[in-house]
Amino acid sequence: MTPPFALSALRMEGLHVTSSPSVHAKGASLLDSAVALTRDTERAALHAGLLRTLGEMLPLSEVRLAERGELAPGAPAIGGGSWHLLPLRGPDAPHGKEIAVHLGSDSAEDVSVLHGFLRLYRNFLAVIEESERDRLTQLRNRRAFDLRLDGLSAQLIRSRRHATADNAYWLALIDIDHFKSINDRYGHLYGDEVLILLAQLLRQHFGEHHDAYRYGGEEFAALISARSDKGARQLLERFRAAVEGTEFPGVKQVTVSIGYAPLEPGKAPPVIIERADRALYEAKGRGRNRVVDVNALLGPAANPDHGPREWGDIELF
Template sequence: MTAHYTRPRNQNDADPLLISYLDAIVALTCQREAHGLTASLIDSLCQHVRAERFRLLAILNHNQVDATDADDRQETFVRDWLEPLSVPVPIGEDEDLLACARTKNRISRTMPDTGRRRLILPIFNVNDITAMLAIEGMHEVSGEDEVLARLIQIFSNQLYLLSRNELDGLTGLHNRQAFDARIKQLVLSAGQQERRVHSSQAAPRNCLALFDIDHFKTVNDKYGHLYGDEVLVQFSRLMSHAFRHQDMMFRYGGEEFAVVLVGITSEAAVSVLESFRRTLETYIFPQIGRKTVSIGVADIAAGESVDTVINRADKALYYVKHHGRNRVCCYEMLVKEGKLAPVQVATGDIELF
């Protein structure tokens, strides 16, 4: 995907904020880096809009928040867009943010103590509000509102194009192309995190789980591909309810899916995956009835190749499929128990336990 825009013949014909931001879009869109696109928005705002503070807040749905009681489930939560692992924050006491989230309209208020303006702008993904840009302590400048509105529209359009390029058309989960890019990033970042963490501390860990819907071919053969597609759609919805906002979900291919569980080892993730397996086992698919799933999981460790990480999770999945299906197996546990031979790393050395 390539972004195109025509630069004005006279630089005075366009606001420098839009020019600098469009320059960043051309460089970043080809890389499909929404995080970088967001950072460029904040950077452009800091350079061209006179204000004390800028915040880009992602609006979370109830499935993305660990709500403990009824009041929490009624609350609206947000998270810093640039810090996806940050703790969700309720906005019930912030009338401006709450009004923007619920009405989907811009909120502008002049603060009586400073005389400066607070501006909250909604950001949309297709037709629904997905985030809010909060500008605090904004100086009044003629014509700036129009420029900001145009900037946010460009930003929203670009995020939509980025997401479409990485989403599976049937399930709405991220596709295989996005999976390959994310796994590569996580393997690289695992090494960087391990080097930054003090030797007396444990580096944050992530793990990869691969899912295969058991005997899915019989659904297509017996009921037709239309019902098969419905099973895939419902399966993806169950995944979206079972895993956290920061966990990355993918349609890996056909009836195969993948989840990257963030901040947890594969052994600790087994109970989470087992809970999902039990949920699926009792779910009644229209016309089809019950289906089960086989799951293999492995750690994403520092200093390993992408192929090694995927191969380990696939080995655990292969073991499940040849030992009764409808189970969750962890690669590291299978190796320790002597049920699997260790996967060789890229250097040819055998990993030790």
């Protein structure tokens, strides 16, 4: 039996959702989960507003998450009607998933109305996504980074787990060494080219399963998942070595310094950023072109299993 539609704000009588335990907690509305997946007010409002309007205008009978490619747009549904698809995008959207909406009507007019709303939805989504892109590098920007880090931190607080195979994340701050000297010596056009090529390397190394951002100026950020601290360090060392081994037009060799810190339950995003920044500062102080783990600086006390969890300076019990 499918659970009742739980978004009371939408008030769609008769609309139900298909349960998917792998996506959300047992008994929760699937659409509740789908709308919340981005942890982004704008996207959540866009999803909710669209579905509320469609539920009032059209005979929608089911909404569920589907694997991308599982259903073709307009695919016929058992019992009549057809399936129509809404893309799920954003910092926390599940890879390879989309929202499937079952239109219980075979009316060409109803299908036309639905398609018109979906086009409008995609246009609004494109505007939101454009606001989260850095124009020069086309990486996601600081706004998108803040949303993603907030979402991961909230997820860890809810789960109260750390460093498990399924739920271990690290924040790495990456700074181009002597970037001011590059701009001063070669000019800003060459400096911009360095930023663009470095962004390409970031996408290659921290692509589908990790997130890369332009944090500001010559500084970048990566939110990575790995099974252990050793695995996170290996990822970052490979990236550092790849940058060192790349020939940048006009500039030749460029290096980066990297500081990283784990995301831990009870550590607020500003605290996580401060810890990664402390490690980055140490990497610069040790001569640059290196990777430094903040836990190596803080010692055993940095491990949350050795003491009470904290939110900044406030202990959480």
